[in-house]
Amino acid sequence: MIKVPLLDLKPQYGSLKQEILRVLEEICDSQLFILGPRVEAFEQEAAAYCGAAYAIGVSSGTDAILASLMAIGVGPGDAVLTTPYTFFATAGCIARLGAIPLFADIDPETYNLSPEAARQAALHPPEGLAKARIKAILPVHLFGQCADMDPLIVLGHELGAPVIEDACQAIGAEYPGAQGVRRAGSMGAAGCFSFFPSKNLGGFGDGGLVTTQDAALAARLKALRNHGSEVRYYHSMVGGNFRLDALQAAVLSVKLPHLESWHARRRSHAAYYDQAFEGSPIQTPAAVYKKLAANYHIYNQYVIRVPNRDAVRKYLQKEGIGCEVYYPVPLHLQECFRSLGYQKGDFPESERAAEQTLALPVYPDLTETQREIVAQAVLAAVTQS
Ligand SMILES: Cc1ncc(COP(=O)(O)O)c(C=O)c1O
Structure with missing residues (x-):
């Protein structure tokens, strides 16, 4: 039996090992670990890559969201409009600031926040949330495909609420809009x-990063990641320690020039699976911007939908094929958000996605043989489960 892991990063490390160890050694020799030129260099490279005027390196994606919400003044009693079908951090950061996640359902084709559902949630919030002011909209570019940004930005303008993109899974993903x-x-x-x-x-x-086109917001974020301090030991606001390590920045700078080719390799795996599953009961991931943008999808995850998901997953696990459920419990049904008053049935598309989706191996170094083995096993799993 040939096993295929969900993710194997060792070949990528092998190909960059000399270069990475060299920059890490330089930093160790300098003993300068906090912020500094390595972080600044990576920030400039990442800003250029993302098409943003500013980039601020931070300690994680979670802290990127937390600092961004802090920077636009989200606080106790505010509401932030977001999706319940995402990694926990998206809504967790809202709650940590004393604000309330106002959920709206997803588009079943893309799994991203539905602009229509978001508008409805804003117009008709649940009873307990009627008085909360919507302070921000927080869509997620889930699995590596951008949310439908144009209508969300229009809604944000109408509500006077900035849109903060949770792009944690989507660096480089492109949106063909107005x-x-x-x-x-x-x-x-x-x-x-x-x-x-x-x-x-x-x-x-x-590690993480916040990008913005706004100089004033960038300055606030820089201060917030360093305990709200612009001049050492003088604090104009309360921030946190959200700094990106120089060691991480150096590794990321070595990897960034290869990112486009890694995205392309993931897309080639996705195209192979799409074709292999044609005519089967497997629903392949929609690529709604295909032909409209080069990075229409970066496939951080390749996620299929199958009605008998748990049986398929068990079969694949038995066959040694890595697979994972992202995410088994939508956030409105998480125990920690029970006090918000959401019920099962409130967001049927998110709930259905949580029951039916399964992520397959799609990492760049997956070989042609490995992806064939995965596709055959998935097809067998679907017919036999
Ligand atoms: C959609 C989404 N939001 C937020 C995060 C949080 O990022 P991190 O794990 O770097 O804190 C992640 C990744 O784990 C994510 O996938």
């Missing part, structure tokens, strides 16, 4: 990125 093709993190008031090792651009630990 203003041409733009990259994740360059469209809203701020864009939040994660460099968790499993992301398309992954560090050697935790």
